[in-house]
Amino acid sequence: MPDPMTPITNGQEYIESLRNRGLVVYLFGQRVAEPVDHPIIRPSINAVAETYDLAAADPDLATAVSPYTGTRVNRFLHVATSANDLVMQNRMQRRLGQLTGTCFQRCVGMDAFNALHSVTHEIDARHGTPYHRRLIEFLTQVQRMNLVVGGAMTDVKGDRSRAPHEQADPDMYLRIVRRSDAGVWVTGAKAHQTGCLNSHWLVVMPTIRLGPKDRDYAIVGAIPVDAPGLTYVYGRQSCDTRSAEPDDLDQGNARFAGQEALIMFDDVFIPAERIFMDGEVEFAAMLVERFTCYHRRSYVCKTGVGDVLIGAAAAIAEANGIATASHVRDKLVEMTYLNETVFGTGMAASQLATPTASGAVLPDDMLANVCKHHVTSVPYVLGRLAQDLAGGLVVTLPSARDFAHPEVGPKLRKYLQGNPAVSTEDRVRLLRLIENMTMGRNAVGYLTESMHGAGSPQAQRIQIERGADLDHKKSLARKLAGIERGKE
Ligand SMILES: Cc1cc2nc3c(=O)[nH]c(=O)nc-3n(C[C@H](O)[C@H](O)[C@H](O)COP(=O)(O)OP(=O)(O)OC[C@H]3O[C@@H](n4cnc5c(N)ncnc54)[C@H](O)[C@@H]3O)c2cc1C
Ligand code: SF4
Incomplete structure (x- = not known):
């Protein structure tokens, strides 16, 4: 202490x-x-x-x-x-x-x-x-x-x-x-x-x-x-x-x-x-629900990590010499829009907060759950796209000790060169970062923590169903369909 x-x-x-x-x-x-x-x-x-x-x-x-x-x-x-x-x-x-x-x-x-x-x-x-x-x-x-x-x-x-x-x-x-x-x-x-x-x-x-x-x-x-x-x-x-x-x-x-x-x-x-x-x-139950309401929109943390992965995907595309290809640019757009969707729902949950009796404010429960529910899938999609752009080397790279070896090292640097504007070492470092985030140590935080932290996906679906207010939505539909009249 x-x-x-x-x-x-x-x-x-x-x-x-x-x-x-x-x-x-x-x-x-x-x-x-x-x-x-x-x-x-x-x-x-x-x-x-x-x-x-x-x-x-x-x-x-x-x-x-x-x-x-x-x-x-x-x-x-x-x-x-x-x-x-x-x-x-x-x-x-x-x-x-x-x-x-x-x-x-x-x-x-x-x-x-x-x-x-x-x-x-x-x-x-x-x-x-x-x-x-x-x-x-x-x-x-x-x-x-x-x-x-x-x-x-x-x-x-x-x-x-x-x-x-x-x-x-x-x-x-x-x-x-x-x-x-x-x-x-x-x-x-x-x-x-x-x-x-x-x-x-x-x-x-x-x-x-x-x-x-x-x-x-x-x-x-x-x-x-x-x-x-x-x-x-x-x-x-x-x-x-x-x-x-x-x-x-x-x-x-x-x-x-x-x-x-x-x-x-x-x-x-x-x-x-x-x-x-x-x-x-x-x-x-009140404590669990209020805690998860705050915590599920805290998962916008993953959008900051997503920014790093998007950057790594764009940089490895440059190192591979494919940065200007239209499918590459489109994949980076896909990653960005999904990442911002998570951020948008988390920020909206915070913005639509309501006061409690103690003076603390509580985020919007529906949007907090929607935010976390996106997080249970979006990082996996971003990880897939980053691995797509990285190429197979992300899982077949030789080790640092091979690169340091006096005989094999120089040959590895020759054969694993991509775009000549990027050194082989920098290309390797980007590949290792993508590996780290999508299947190494930090995949714990970026992927599986996104799945289960603050509750597994079903926990959010239960809250989303509770908040869906289907009676109100059915009433809206019935009015427009001419089933319920004079109740406006
Ligand atoms: C990386 C990471 C960090 C975490 N950090 C913290 C932390 O700091 N503090 C903390 O308190 N917790 C933390 N958690 C815990 C997290 O909230 C739990 O992992 C989550 O609530 C799921 O619980 P579980 O892991 O026991 O899985 P389980 O409850 O075993 O869930 C496995 C599956 O079983 C289903 N299931 C569970 N119960 C039922 C049931 N009764 N009926 C039907 N299906 C069911 C689930 O929906 C899920 O599909 C963390 C988890 C992870 C993975
Ligand atoms: S996963 Fe880690 S960084 Fe994200 S909200 Fe939980 S404690 Fe914070």
Whole structure:
């Protein structure tokens, strides 16, 4: 944990703040001594560090004035109280996607704060609980210190057809196992936790609608990442061991990557002052729906990553000597229009925000779901088109060691030259970047995270069906068809 008296002001200080925490982290079956120095983990830390450096370089874009501290705070820690605040989140997310070409990991915590702001207010209004005040105190503290907060919602879930209390093993959803006046102790596991090791705090939340028998599963609270009883098992990614190679040529994007880990909670204590929901099962669905409403339009992050892939596709077309061909230009138009469609729906969801009782604003639910639903398919189409323009070398390139070999290297540079205006090495680097984004480390973020993050495609279709208001649309049709008369 960073020095409690010294706020973090830039990416380097953020990286240093992660050292010496003694986290229990496993990767490849071994305990990781210091995640900050691990070559596979470090690129994910660099991606979060960009969120600090962007705030320093462009405060209008990546900071906002907090009503709680009265000062500028990182936008990832700010609760949106206007449509413009939400629009600025989206603009910042696109920019960070452009800068990193991957998942920069801070949006889950941001969206959790935004959802909890209104939900705790509404729980308190019904039950007289102190959750909203506690949340604001916690938020003020992390704003002052400029900390990273991870959002831990997704439980491992066991048998998907059963409610938490119906599972054969009760630990399939995070649950309270003990209580005292001082707080609660929780046990269970959260899967796919983005940036959890790179965070200072985790906010745990239920992942599903809960019923009266699920009371012990209705827990929301903040836990320091180094709390006793937490074990992290790092998710391995395709081609991740390339990060440990000395030459960056094979890595595609050597500096940045995403991070997911499984977190196991073994009797972890949450003090009363850090509890923001405890047993109010009827508010679990509201929290999940509001969180996903924010988070599904946060996926405009992928349009920034899409900008990088479109650029890589255009540049490899130049390197291959095909840039002016009409089908190539048309494919780049196709990629651009699809990418902007995602951005347009996300921005519209933010622009059409409505106020909640707490003063926080909520994006438009239909458009947020449409945005995320596009994201479950658009990056795959962009990836296909980028691979089309790249040619087969994107999967058959020799390694950096072959290029460095005294005999075979010069011949490879001769035979793998395309357009003479572009060096063979630059052509190789572009091909490796496309590989990285469409099947390597950053395909985790660009493709499969786009599929499942913030809910698998069916989760959006359920919300879209709920919001479709077919009765209203049928009525419109019946009026024009002359079936319903005099009801205008
Ligand atoms: C890269 C990545 C990053 C993520 N980051 C985070 C994070 O930071 N924090 C966090 O909390 N979560 C995170 N998630 C979790 C994400 O929200 C889940 O992956 C998503 O909700 C799907 O859950 P699942 O992976 O358990 O898949 P499953 O629930 O197993 O889904 C698999 C399939 O089963 C279907 N299915 C599931 N349940 C049912 C049912 N009851 N009936 C019928 N069909 C069903 C789904 O529609 C889907 O087609 C992340 C996920 C990924 C992949
Ligand atoms: S997937 Fe996108 S929205 Fe989610 S944390 Fe990563 S960058 Fe943010």
